[in-house]
Amino acid sequence: MHIVDGALSSPVLITGAVLTVIGVFIGLKKMDYDHLPLVGVLASVFFIASYIHLPLGFSSVHLIMNGLLGILLGWVAFPALLVALLLQVIFFGFGGLLVLGVNTLNIALPAVIIYYLCYRGIRHESAKVAAIWGAMGGAGAIIITSLMVAFSLALSGESFVLAAKAVLPAHIPIMIIEGFVSYAAVYLIHTVKPEFITKDAH
Amino acid sequence: MSQGLEHSLTSWSGQALKHQASWIDDIDARVRVVCSGLFALVVVSSQYFVPALLGLLCAFLLVKSSKLNIKRTLRRVVAMDLFMLMLICVLPFTTPGDAIFTVFGLTASWQGLFHALLITVKANAVLLVLFSLVATMSASTLGHALAHLKVPDKLVHLMLFMVRYLDVISQEYKKMRRAMQARAFVLRTNRHTWKSIGYLFGMLLIRSVERAERISDAMKCRGFCGRYYLNDEMKIGRVDVVFSVTFLCFLGLLIGLNVNDLFR
Amino acid sequence: MLMTYSGKPMIKIAPPLIEINNLSYAYPRRGSVLKDVNFALFESERVVINGDNGAGKTTLLHLIVGLKKAKQGDIVGFGEICKTEKQFNQLRAKAGLLFQDPDDQLFCPTVLEDVMFGPLNLGFTKQQAIEKSLQTLNDLGMQGFESRITHQLSGGEKRMITLASVLVMEPKVLILDEPTNALDEKAKTRLVNVLQALPQAMIIISHDKLFSDKLATRQLNLKDGLLTEQLAATVAVA
Amino acid sequence: MLMTYSGKPMIKIAPPLIEINNLSYAYPRRGSVLKDVNFALFESERVVINGDNGAGKTTLLHLIVGLKKAKQGDIVGFGEICKTEKQFNQLRAKAGLLFQDPDDQLFCPTVLEDVMFGPLNLGFTKQQAIEKSLQTLNDLGMQGFESRITHQLSGGEKRMITLASVLVMEPKVLILDEPTNALDEKAKTRLVNVLQALPQAMIIISHDKLFSDKLATRQLNLKDGLLTEQLAATVAVA
Ligand SMILES: Nc1ncnc2c1ncn2[C@@H]1O[C@H](COP(=O)(O)OP(=O)(O)OP(=O)(O)O)[C@@H](O)[C@H]1O
Ligand SMILES: Nc1ncnc2c1ncn2[C@@H]1O[C@H](COP(=O)(O)OP(=O)(O)OP(=O)(O)O)[C@@H](O)[C@H]1O
Ligand SMILES: [Mg+2]
Ligand SMILES: [Mg+2]
Numbered sequence: 011m012h013i014v015d016g017a018l019s020s021p022v023l024i025t026g027a028v029l030t031v032i033g034v035f036i037g038l039k040k041m042d043y044d045h046l047p048l049v050g051v052l053a054s055v056f057f058i059a060s061y062i063h064l065p066l067g068f069s070s071v072h073l074i075m076n077g078l079l080g081i082l083l084g085w086v087a088f089p090a091l092l093v094a095l096l097l098q099v100i101f102f103g104f105g106g107l108l109v110l111g112v113n114t115l116n117i118a119l120p121a122v123i124i125y126y127l128c129y130r131g132i133r134h135e136s137a138k139v140a141a142i143w144g145a146m147g148g149a150g151a152i153i154i155t156s157l158m159v160a161f162s163l164a165l166s167g168e169s170f171v172l173a174a175k176a177v178l179p180a181h182i183p184i185m186i187i188e189g190f191v192s193y194a195a196v197y198l199i200h201t202v203k204p205e206f207i208t209k210d211a212h
Numbered sequence: 213m214s215q216g217l218e219h220s221l222t223s224w225s226g227q228a229l230k231h232q233a234s235w236i237d238d239i240d241a242r243v244r245v246v247c248s249g250l251f252a253l254v255v256v257s258s259q260y261f262v263p264a265l266l267g268l269l270c271a272f273l274l275v276k277s278s279k280l281n282i283k284r285t286l287r288r289v290v291a292m293d294l295f296m297l298m299l300i301c302v303l304p305f306t307t308p309g310d311a312i313f314t315v316f317g318l319t320a321s322w323q324g325l326f327h328a329l330l331i332t333v334k335a336n337a338v339l340l341v342l343f344s345l346v347a348t349m350s351a352s353t354l355g356h357a358l359a360h361l362k363v364p365d366k367l368v369h370l371m372l373f374m375v376r377y378l379d380v381i382s383q384e385y386k387k388m389r390r391a392m393q394a395r396a397f398v399l400r401t402n403r404h405t406w407k408s409i410g411y412l413f414g415m416l417l418i419r420s421v422e423r424a425e426r427i428s429d430a431m432k433c434r435g436f437c438g439r440y441y442l443n444d445e446m447k448i449g450r451v452d453v454v455f456s457v458t459f460l461c462f463l464g465l466l467i468g469l470n471v472n473d474l475f476r
Numbered sequence: 477m478l479m480t481y482s483g484k485p486m487i488k489i490a491p492p493l494i495e496i497n498n499l500s501y502a503y504p505r506r507g508s509v510l511k512d513v514n515f516a517l518f519e520s521e522r523v524v525i526n527g528d529n530g531a532g533k534t535t536l537l538h539l540i541v542g543l544k545k546a547k548q549g550d551i552v553g554f555g556e557i558c559k560t561e562k563q564f565n566q567l568r569a570k571a572g573l574l575f576q577d578p579d580d581q582l583f584c585p586t587v588l589e590d591v592m593f594g595p596l597n598l599g600f601t602k603q604q605a606i607e608k609s610l611q612t613l614n615d616l617g618m619q620g621f622e623s624r625i626t627h628q629l630s631g632g633e634k635r636m637i638t639l640a641s642v643l644v645m646e647p648k649v650l651i652l653d654e655p656t657n658a659l660d661e662k663a664k665t666r667l668v669n670v671l672q673a674l675p676q677a678m679i680i681i682s683h684d685k686l687f688s689d690k691l692a693t694r695q696l697n698l699k700d701g702l703l704t705e706q707l708a709a710t711v712a713v714a
Numbered sequence: 715m716l717m718t719y720s721g722k723p724m725i726k727i728a729p730p731l732i733e734i735n736n737l738s739y740a741y742p743r744r745g746s747v748l749k750d751v752n753f754a755l756f757e758s759e760r761v762v763i764n765g766d767n768g769a770g771k772t773t774l775l776h777l778i779v780g781l782k783k784a785k786q787g788d789i790v791g792f793g794e795i796c797k798t799e800k801q802f803n804q805l806r807a808k809a810g811l812l813f814q815d816p817d818d819q820l821f822c823p824t825v826l827e828d829v830m831f832g833p834l835n836l837g838f839t840k841q842q843a844i845e846k847s848l849q850t851l852n853d854l855g856m857q858g859f860e861s862r863i864t865h866q867l868s869g870g871e872k873r874m875i876t877l878a879s880v881l882v883m884e885p886k887v888l889i890l891d892e893p894t895n896a897l898d899e900k901a902k903t904r905l906v907n908v909l910q911a912l913p914q915a916m917i918i919i920s921h922d923k924l925f926s927d928k929l930a931t932r933q934l935n936l937k938d939g940l941l942t943e944q945l946a947a948t949v950a951v952a
Contacts, residue, residue, distance in 0.1 A: 014331065014434045015252065015255075015334055015335045015338045015339075016255075016330065016331040016332075016333075016334030016335045016338075017255050017299070017335075020257065034367070038364055038366050041365070041366060041370075042382065043369075043438045043439070043440065043466055044428065044438070046366070046370060046373055046420065046440075047373060047424040047427040047428050047431070047583065048424040049370060049373075049426075050369075050370055050372075050373025050374045050376070050377060050424075050425040051373070051377050051420045051421070051423060051427075052417070052420060052421070053370070053373075053374045054374050054377045054378045054381045054382075054420070055381055055413075055416055055417055057374070057378060058378070058381060058385050058416070059413060060384050061382075062409060062413070063399075064398060064399060064405065064406070064409065065352050065399050065401055065403075066459055067265065067401065073409075073413070073443075075413070082417075084254055089366070089367055089370055090370065092368065092376065093369070093370050093371045093374055094284065096371070097351070097371070097374065097375070098340055099342065099435050100338075100343075100346050100347050100354070100829065101347050101351070103339045103342070105344065106252070106256075106305075106335055106338055106339070107248070107249065107338055107342060108252050108253065108256050110340070135470035140276040162376075163299070167328065168307075169301075169306040169307040169324060170299070170302055170306070171228065171306070172302060172305075172306045173298070173299045173302055173303075173306070176298075176302075187406055190403060190406035190407065191406050191407075191409055191410040192410065193407075193410060194406065194407040194408075194411050194413075194414065195407070195411070195414035195417070196412025196414070197410075197411040197414075198410070198411050198415060198418075198822070198823045199414045199417060199418060200412035201823040201824065201863060202415075202418055202420050202823050202863055202864075202865045202866075203297075203413075203421070203865070206417075206418065207341050232497065233888070249530040308908040336538075350625060351585075352586060352625060354587030355585065356585075356636040360638075363588065364877075370587050372584075373583065375585070375627075376582075376583060376584075376585060376627055377624065379627050380627070382577050384818070387813070387815070387818040388818050388819075388821055390776070390781045390813075390818075390823070391813050391818050391819040391821075392831075393781060393806070393812040394779055394781060394806055394811075395806070395811075395831060395832040395835060395879065395883065396803055396806045396807045396815070396832065396836055397831070397835045397882070398803060401520060404834055404835075408831065410823050411821050411823065411827075412821050415607065415820075415865075418865065419817075423579075423580060426577070427580050429538070429543045429575075429582075430573075430575050430580050430583070431593075432543060432565075432568065432573070433541060433543070433568050433573045433575075434593055434594040434597060434641065434642075435565065435568060435569055435594060435597035435598055435645070436593075436597055438599055439561050439594050439596075439597075441589065441592065441593065441602075442589065443586075443589050443592060443602065443606070450833040463855070522771050528898030528899075529868070529869040529870075529898055530869055531898065659766075659767070660767040660768050661766060661767070709856060
């Protein structure tokens with residue numbers, strides 16, 4: 011999911027950066043200073059999620075969980091993910107500096123979309139129903155993310171089109187896994203601490 | 213690959229401790245951040261090999277002088293997404309141009325190969341500069357530098373909170389993960405694994421939210437009234453001026469090489 | 477609440493620093509945790525509250541400083557009944573609470589920033605705050621720690637820094653929630669010495685018998701939601 | 715390692731269940747925590763290991779079940795030298811480890827799911843796992859808890875559930891890391907009774923003198939990285 015520096019064309023880079031700035035701005039507006047500890051701690055959990063590698067055949071995939079983050083944070087997912095991705099670039103070398111805007115947009119915008127799509131479903135009083143919405147959110151976010159990755163590649167040049175077409179099928183296994191993991195996570199939260207989901211994030 | 217990456221999590225906080233002092237530490241944090249940003253801008257927008265390779269060379273010099281652990285640094289650079297690697301391998305075949313060779317009716321072109329190499333060179337040059345200039349400072353110094361560079365206050369504090377609690381939460385994660393291991397849990401490709409990991413993740417979220425509540429309480433107890441403070445004075449000294457002038461000259465050279473090529 | 481405890485004269489003229497009257501508390505979906513608790517803390521006392529896990533000790537401390545709001549009962553801090561958040565805010569400036577887990581309390585990147593956080597909130601200027609903080613760190617023997625990064629400290633060091641960050645606000649009362657948790661013997665002894673030298677009145681929760689015996693001027697017991705005077709020594713209760 | 719300990723005949727025919735030979739361990743950037751430790755656990759023994767905070771007791775237990783890998787030394791579990799993750803995984807099915815903090819061990823929403831987790835890992839079907847779990851809960855007197863939410867249990871209840879979740883795997887050896895931590899007296903007595911009735915060999919870490927004296931057939935001491943036979947009673951060591 012992390013596109014590296016040097017691959018994308020400047021119009022794509024600039025568009026991504028501008029949209030990310032707007033998203034971050036909205037997110038910061040919606041985030042009070044009182045929420046900082048909560049958002050910071052949640053962002054750390056998602057940072058750690060990207061270290062959970064699950065085996066898949068002979069290789070392995072890592073969790074992204076941007077759908078769940080979006081469900082919990084809404085627009086605030088933008089600043090949270092921007093910071094998380096920045097730290098990943100600097101300390102671990104995932105992605106790149108100039109593509110940070112595009113990378114953030116590709117992961118955070120789906121999170122926000124999922125927030126609006128699953129907002130009601132996740133607050134259903136039945137844990138099972140809420141968890142199904144969570145699973146759809148988790149899997150849906152991956153679909154949207156991979157579509158966006160494909161578009162950012164395809165818009166950057168003819169020669170990337172083949173690779174762009176491969177993005178979606180390559181992410182189908184991840185999508186399935188995220189769906190199941192999100193299902194379990196939402197189910198657990200709903201049973202153990204429903205007020206965490208049902209109360210408004212902001 | 214997963215083993216190697218799990219290892220980098222352990223070295224997250226170790227990074228600062230393993231750090232070896234070098235002259236790079238004496239340079240002002242803001243200068244380092246701005247320089248790496250400009251470097252990325254110039255190198256990524258380079259059209260030709262010469263400036264990109266020069267950039268990579270400069271990156272290697274910086275890595276050398278910041279006394280980074282070469283082996284570990286290279287491992288991090290190699291930890292690129294599998295998908296990106298595939299993309300780079302596919303490029304020669306998808307770009308039309310002069311053929312190098314043909315396999316299974318697919319033609320690899322020189323233009324495509326150069327493009328792929330150029331991307332690799334640029335990406336690595338940027339990462340290496342980031343590692344040597346920015347990753348050598350502690351994350352909190354980075355936060356302070358960003359604050360001085362007029363990055364929004366909330367964003368800076370969000371980052372500082374994250375850095376602060378990443379360690380605490382990853383300890384919790386590791387403990388729970390160990391407890392699962394101790395009950396003969398092995399990661400496999402099946403629903404039981406995914407469900408268990410989902411539960412683990414959800415539990416981690418709940419514990420973190422409860423911790424966030426306690427942190428808010430602790431802040432209230434110290435009279436928190438909606439403001440955070442940072443304390444540090446950053447001063448530009450002679451080293452900083454010398455370094456930035458040299459670095460900017462070098463970047464100027466790279467830009468010049470690009471323009472020069474245009475006229476050819 | 478009358479009390480006859482050893483070693484001190486019974487004449488009490490000064491009003492209590494903190495007084496709790498008929499305090500009750502229950503968490504949603506649980507039985508009540510505290511039932512009609514009465515308590516008073518006087519000048520230069522060090523009261524230790526004992527109690528099993530989940531007896532509600534932490535809850536009691538959080539009620540005292542208004543982090544949770546009691547459904548019933550009064551908290552009187554320094555002569556004033558506290559009801560609103562604003563009143564509690566004033567109380568919190570004078571009654572410093574040390575949390576059970578130091579990681580919850582040290583949220584700033586560096587030690588100095590963390591210690592400064594309180595004074596800055598109290599309205600001191602940055603310069604004053606720095607001076608006060610350095611002074612407090614000095615007093616606790618933690619000089620040289622000011623630019624250390626909080627999450628890289630050891631457990632004992634973290635505990636001392638949280639103590640500094642509370643003491644720098646010059647509270648009249650110190651409230652300590654299991655301060656010896658996860659400390660080794662050396663760090664514990666150090667902490668006892670530091671606390672014994674402090675002039676403040678204290679409310680201390682501790683599971684550590686030796687530790688509390690060294691510090692306590694009075695011991696209370698919290699059980700089944702009731703706060704009672706502890707019987708002398710270890711008299712077995714059926 | 716020869717030993718003469720009280721109360722039991724010295725003839726040992728059965729091979730040890732778990733044997734540790736010349737185990738050493740050091741954390742990065744620290745001095746060594748364990749130095750050349752030797753130890754053997756025999757059928758139906760209950761060995762208590764004492765040691766100060768930070769002596770390395772938890773580390774030793776984690777090494778035994780392979781959660782950390784020793785740089786030097788051998789772990790022989792049930793007659794087989796364990797080196798690879800796969801071998802340790804087999805060992806873990808037979809040696810159940812109870813963690814220091816029950817919160818780290820409970821990660822499922824309900825009690826039943828948590829107890830079922832082990833059997834499912836061992837390859838039992840869901841139906842079998844449910845049956846086994848209910849049986850184990852029954853045996854521990856925790857019937858009726860199966861649909862309770864783990865996160866909302868009291869400390870003592872959490873401890874019993876973690877015990878159930880380990881016992882359900884029918885281990886031959888139980889390894890307990892400070893099982894009485896944060897338990898009140900009633901819960902402790904209950905735990906002692908349960909443990910005394912179990913047939914398994916045990917390795918127990920406990921700070922609680924009374925608790926360990928009730929259970930131990932042999933006591934060891936871990937200090938400065940060395941594991942030594944404990945001297946009888948409380949002989950003060952200078
Ligand atoms: N947020 C909460 N919601 C519901 N119940 C709670 C909550 N916090 C605490 N409790 C319950 O209230 C009771 C008292 O908790 P409290 O933390 O005050 O105990 P404690 O005496 O401090 O215990 P410990 O010695 O473990 O710190 C416990 O039974 C606990 O499970
Ligand atoms: N992950 C780690 N990295 C570095 N040092 C560690 C780590 N875990 C533990 N230590 C150190 O190793 C030593 C032994 O730790 P261990 O947890 O085994 O002690 P313990 O005997 O179980 O103590 P306690 O009674 O507090 O549980 C301690 O000094 C501890 O600080
Ligand atoms: Mg408590
Ligand atoms: Mg331990």
